[in-house]
Amino acid sequence: MPATPVDRARASYRWLRKRAKRAQSHVWLAALKRTNARSATSVLGDADVVVSLTTFGPRLESVAYTIESIAAGTARPRRMVLWLDDADAYAHRPDTLRRLEARGLEVGLTENYGPHTKYFPTLDGAIEAGLPVVTADDDILYPRSWLAGLLTAAREHPGVINCYRASVVALEDGRLASYGRWPRCTDTRTSVARFGTGVSGVHYPLTMLRELASRGTAFVDSCLKADDIWLHWVALRAGIPVRQIAAKPRHFPLLPGTQEQSLMADNVMLGRNDAYIAELYEPEDVAALTAAGAPTLG
Numbered sequence: 085m086p087a088t089p090v091d092r093a094r095a096s097y098r099w100l101r102k103r104a105k106r107a108q109s110h111v112w113l114a115a116l117k118r119t120n121a122r123s124a125t126s127v128l129g130d131a132d133v134v135v136s137l138t139t140f141g142p143r144l145e146s147v148a149y150t151i152e153s154i155a156a157g158t159a160r161p162r163r164m165v166l167w168l169d170d171a172d173a174y175a176h177r178p179d180t181l182r183r184l185e186a187r188g189l190e191v192g193l194t195e196n197y198g199p200h201t202k203y204f205p206t207l208d209g210a211i212e213a214g215l216p217v218v219t220a221d222d223d224i225l226y227p228r229s230w231l232a233g234l235l236t237a238a239r240e241h242p243g244v245i246n247c248y249r250a251s252v253v254a255l256e257d258g259r260l261a262s263y264g265r266w267p268r269c270t271d272t273r274t275s276v277a278r279f280g281t282g283v284s285g286v287h288y289p290l291t292m293l294r295e296l297a298s299r300g301t302a303f304v305d306s307c308l309k310a311d312d313i314w315l316h317w318v319a320l321r322a323g324i325p326v327r328q329i330a331a332k333p334r335h336f337p338l339l340p341g342t343q344e345q346s347l348m349a350d351n352v353m354l355g356r357n358d359a360y361i362a363e364l365y366e367p368e369d370v371a372a373l374t375a376a377g378a379p380t381l382g
Contacts (some may be wrong), residue, residue, distance in 0.1 A: 109337045112225055116152040120180050127151065128188040129160025131235055133287070134210045138167040138201040139222040143342055147222045148180035150339055151189060154220060159232040162215065164189050167205050169196035199311040200303055203288070207297045210290075217288045223342035224283065230336070234287040237329040245319055246287040247280035249335060250328040253316075253373055256381045260365050260373075263357040265381060269328045277378035278326035279316045284334050286315075295322045310360045317364045320372060 135154060139147040147166065154164065166181070166189060168174045174193040185191055194205040203219050210217050218234055220226065230248075237246040250269040254261040269278055280286045288296075295318055307314040319326060 109225060109340050113149055113340055116149040119152050120148055120183055126188045127155035127164055127184060128162060131159045131161050132215055133161045134163040134206055134215050134217045135161045135220060136165050136203050136206040136217050137220040137222055143222050144173050145178055146339055146342055148184055150222055150224055151184055153226045157228050157231045159235055165206055166191050167194050167201050169194055169201055198308045207293050211293050211297060216290055217293060219282055219286050221283050223339045225337045225339055230285060233329060234285060238287045241327055243289050243291055244274055245280055245292060245324060245326045246329050248284035248329060249281045249333040250326060251279045253277045253279050253378050254381050255378050259370060260361050261381050263361060268333055271331055272328055274325045274327040275376050276320050276325050277373050277376040280326045282312055284336055292319060292324050306363050307360045310357055313357060313360045320369055
């Protein structure tokens with residue numbers, strides 16, 4: 085069926101909107117580069133939280149600008165930690181990161197835990213300090229209200245995993261449906277049938293940190309390349325619900341030039357998420373999700 089004039093107009097609008105967002109991201113990136121080169125202002129503040137992230141490969145050269153976007157926020161964390169799992173990269177980290185270290189960023193060397201590296205090495209220190217953890221991705225430009233929004237949600241909904249972007253866990257034929265068929269969340273319901281996705285940022289309360297610490301590195305054998313799935317399963321087993329903090333899911337602008345490699349595309353396109361789900365979730369998990377109102381696909 086040929087496209088109608090309305091269809092073509094909508095497609096043109098979407099194209100123009102994407103171009104405008106891309107141009108805006110480049111302008112924003114230029115400003116962050118200037119800040120990194122010139123600023124002596126601390127990246128830290130008085131918000132009782134640790135922001136934790138990791139990076140790898142060529143993104144080592146650009147992650148400083150994601151960190152600068154967080155540091156420009158209206159709320160700044162007491163600690164901000166970037167984990168590296170490559171000793172050579174750690175020894176030769178770029179000047180952009182060294183300038184951030186002079187302003188309060190911590191850069192740590194750890195084992196390679198795959199995407200779990202963005203939170204796992206932070207657990208013990210955060211628990212000892214009594215601080216929750218917010219995770220960030222290394223290829224996103226976060227808006228000024230980003231951390232403040234998560235902290236407000238955590239105060240209003242304590243003991244809950246709060247996030248900007250979530251899916252609704254769906255069931256089919258007595259098991260979890262294929263990951264690619266889970267609907268995007270469009271509400272703010274608090275439920276273990278909500279599945280937080282890390283790309284836009286997630287706030288983990290201390291109860292969740294303790295639960296993760298108690299399970300150690302069990303994810304290495306069962307869910308090494310899918311941290312979001314492991315995190316949801318652990319939360320489900322502990323009865324810790326997830327909440328999207330606004331009815332509309334958010335995906336913040338991508339850091340230009342960082343999409344050569346994408347775990348999300350690899351996991352979804354190759355069906356790895358479904359394999360990890362089959363490995364982890366058992367009938368008792370399906371029962372818990374059913375009781376929580378997880379939808380069943382026809």
